[in-house]
Amino acid sequence: MCGIVCYIGKRDATPILLEGLRRLEYRGYDSAGIAVTGGEQPYLVKTVGKVSELERRVAEVKPAGTCGIAHTRWATHGRPSEANAHPHTGCHGKIYLVHNGIIENYQEIKDDLIQKGHRFHSETDTEVLVHLIEENFRDDLESALKKALSRVQGTFGIALFHTDDPTKIVLARRGSPLILGIGRNEYLAASDVNALIRYTNKVITLNDNELAVLSAGDYSISDFQDRKVERQTETIEWPAQSADKKGFEHFMLKEIFEQPEAVQNALRGRIVDGEGVSRLGGLDSVTERLKSIKKLIFVSCGTSFHACLLGRYTFEKLTDLSVEVDLASEFRYRNLMLDEKTAIIALSQSGETADTLAAVREAKRKGALCLGLVNVVGSTIAKETDAGVYNHAGPEIGVASTKVFLSQCVILNLIALLIGRYQRLSLTEGLLITRALKELPALIDKILKNAPRVEEIAREYARYENFLFLGRLYNYPIALEGALKLKEISYVHAEGYAAGEMKHGPISLIDPDFPTIALAPRDSTYDKMINNIQEIKARDGKVIAVATQGDEGIAHHVDRVIYVPQTIDILQPLLNTVPLQLFAYYVARARSCAIDKPRNLAKSVTVE
Numbered sequence: 001m002c003g004i005v006c007y008i009g010k011r012d013a014t015p016i017l018l019e020g021l022r023r024l025e026y027r028g029y030d031s032a033g034i035a036v037t038g039g040e041q042p043y044l045v046k047t048v049g050k051v052s053e054l055e056r057r058v059a060e061v062k063p064a065g066t067c068g069i070a071h072t073r074w075a076t077h078g079r080p081s082e083a084n085a086h087p088h089t090g091c092h093g094k095i096y097l098v099h100n101g102i103i104e105n106y107q108e109i110k111d112d113l114i115q116k117g118h119r120f121h122s123e124t125d126t127e128v129l130v131h132l133i134e135e136n137f138r139d140d141l142e143s144a145l146k147k148a149l150s151r152v153q154g155t156f157g158i159a160l161f162h163t164d165d166p167t168k169i170v171l172a173r174r175g176s177p178l179i180l181g182i183g184r185n186e187y188l189a190a191s192d193v194n195a196l197i198r199y200t201n202k203v204i205t206l207n208d209n210e211l212a213v214l215s216a217g218d219y220s221i222s223d224f225q226d227r228k229v230e231r232q233t234e235t236i237e238w239p240a241q242s243a244d245k246k247g248f249e250h251f252m253l254k255e256i257f258e259q260p261e262a263v264q265n266a267l268r269g270r271i272v273d274g275e276g277v278s279r280l281g282g283l284d285s286v287t288e289r290l291k292s293i294k295k296l297i298f299v300s301c302g303t304s305f306h307a308c309l310l311g312r313y314t315f316e317k318l319t320d321l322s323v324e325v326d327l328a329s330e331f332r333y334r335n336l337m338l339d340e341k342t343a344i345i346a347l348s349q350s351g352e353t354a355d356t357l358a359a360v361r362e363a364k365r366k367g368a369l370c371l372g373l374v375n376v377v378g379s380t381i382a383k384e385t386d387a388g389v390y391n392h393a394g395p396e397i398g399v400a401s402t403k404v405f406l407s408q409c410v411i412l413n414l415i416a417l418l419i420g421r422y423q424r425l426s427l428t429e430g431l432l433i434t435r436a437l438k439e440l441p442a443l444i445d446k447i448l449k450n451a452p453r454v455e456e457i458a459r460e461y462a463r464y465e466n467f468l469f470l471g472r473l474y475n476y477p478i479a480l481e482g483a484l485k486l487k488e489i490s491y492v493h494a495e496g497y498a499a500g501e502m503k504h505g506p507i508s509l510i511d512p513d514f515p516t517i518a519l520a521p522r523d524s525t526y527d528k529m530i531n532n533i534q535e536i537k538a539r540d541g542k543v544i545a546v547a548t549q550g551d552e553g554i555a556h557h558v559d560r561v562i563y564v565p566q567t568i569d570i571l572q573p574l575l576n577t578v579p580l581q582l583f584a585y586y587v588a589r590a591r592s593c594a595i596d597k598p599r600n601l602a603k604s605v606t607v608e
């Protein structure tokens with residue numbers, strides 16, 4: 001999704017801005033642009049396509065300047081084109097602006113400005129902002145910005161400069177993240193910390209309805225009513241190199257192989273030995289309230305939603321709570337009765353997903369306790385929830401989520417243990433689960449050692465255009481996740497289904513060209529899964545089974561088997577996820593797809 005990077009200081013801004021844009025590429029974009037001032041003369045370059053193309057074009061201009069803003073755009077209003085790419089400038093070519101978010105009443109403002117003589121060059125909602133600021137500009141950029149924003153409905157993270165005063169960049173935020181990077185006599189700003197960590201680990205997150213002014217030697221923050229805001233800097237723990245590929249061909253593969261560590265980090269210091277319970281510091285402040293909760297609703301989007309679906313089974317098994325799961329984009333518009341006996345848990349890797357954030361705000365308004373399970377420290381959802389738990393999985397760069405998904409599933413087990421042990425869950429059961437959780441990293445390691453076998457099968461099946469993924473009970477959400485991974489990165493059509501539903505529709509699709517991946521661990525659903533597999537084989541369908549290590553018998557029923565070590569039933573789906581991630585990765589690789597940045601997708605979806 002759209003990304004912003006800004007720099008002001010003593011150095012040449014261009015290489016710093018381009019490096020920042022490269023670090024935002026993973027979020028997904030279709031065009032990019034940069035505007036720099038403070039040198040001999042200002043310059044603006046915009047391109048459709050990759051940041052590397054922008055770099056090539058910028059090199060032709062031989063630019064110089066110490067103050068600049070840059071942007072990667074993911075089209076919402078208007079197709080990807082140079083005219084629609086940011087930065088945008090007004091009629092006088094003096095104010096340059098980049099924007100993330102959506103201006104909802106842009107048409108009405110545009111009509112008005114056209115009447116006043118402004119000429120527009122793009123189809124974007126953003127361009128109205130720069131003309132509106134220009135219209136209000138007398139001699140002070142901040143005042144013009146504030147005046148303009150008072151007319152605007154929608155969401156924004158904005159950065160802008162005026163070429164007559166190349167000593168400052170002005171930023172404003174409402175609903176779209178902006179983070180200031182505090183360096184020595186230089187300041188950066190970006191919509192994502194990944195663009196900053198190479199230059200500084202000291203950051204300040206702007207809150208909604210705040211405005212910041214950066215100059216080479218100073219910075220200030222105020223609200224839209226001109227009240228000064230004092231805010232401490234935070235230190236980012238992620239080392240700059242954790243956003244590198246460490247020798248892996250793609251971030252996604254690196255992140256799949258980081259899963260033993262991600263699970264370890266999710267568990268570290270969070271299990272109380274001998275008591276079969278977890279300790280989650282982030283929930284301490286709401287422990288008493290949690291004890292009185294009767295109903296729990298999970299909300300999220302995408303892969304995080306699949307972790308929620310699995311979480312429902314886990315919570316139903318370990319706690320007395322009534323549990324619901326909803327897509328954040330649906331939840332936020334439902335007519336729900338929420339009260340103080342209801343808690344919602346919002347799951348989000350980025351902590352910025354617009355629909356999930358809106359769901360949190362809606363639940364808060366109605367008096368529910370709002371908890372967050374978020375990977376990005378200091379993100380908006382982390383800040384707006386009443387309490388929560390961090391994944392500590394490190395940056396996830398591949399657009400298709402992998403390590404954070406497993407981390408979410410592990411932490412949902414920890415939260416369920418915490419609540420369950422106040423309720424029906426016995427010490428013996430608690431101990432069984434904590435022991436099995438601790439064994440997960442070593443078991444995931446074993447599965448990863450089998451990656452060459454998964455690769456071999458993936459190469460063999462990479463030519464098929466349709467796949468069915470089947471699972472039952474705990475493995476049903478994993479069938480959905482396996483199908484999502486495959487379609488996200490390899491553009492192959494894949495459907496995830498509850499195996500019991502197969503006979504109600506998808507069975508009609510089965511033929512020799514429509515292979516099925518069947519999750520068939522040796523659990524309570526095993527016999528039923530074997531029945532489903534036989535129904536597929538009877539219709540000449542090909543089947544790849546993900547089965548329990550040692551289950552030699554299943555090989556007689558299917559075409560290929562990927563073996564996975566056994567753990568307790570509620571954790572088995574976590575292990576079964578890993579070969580499906582690898583399968584999707586190797587199919588996409590065999591089809592030469594852009595694995596880390598799949599077409600049309602964004603890592604963090606900050607628009608509705």
Ligand code: G6P
Nearest residue numbers: 302303304348349350353401602
């Ligand atoms: C986007 C990403 C998905 C992700 C979803 C939810 O669609 O491409 O990989 O699962 O957003 O993101 P979140 O950051 O809220 O977990």
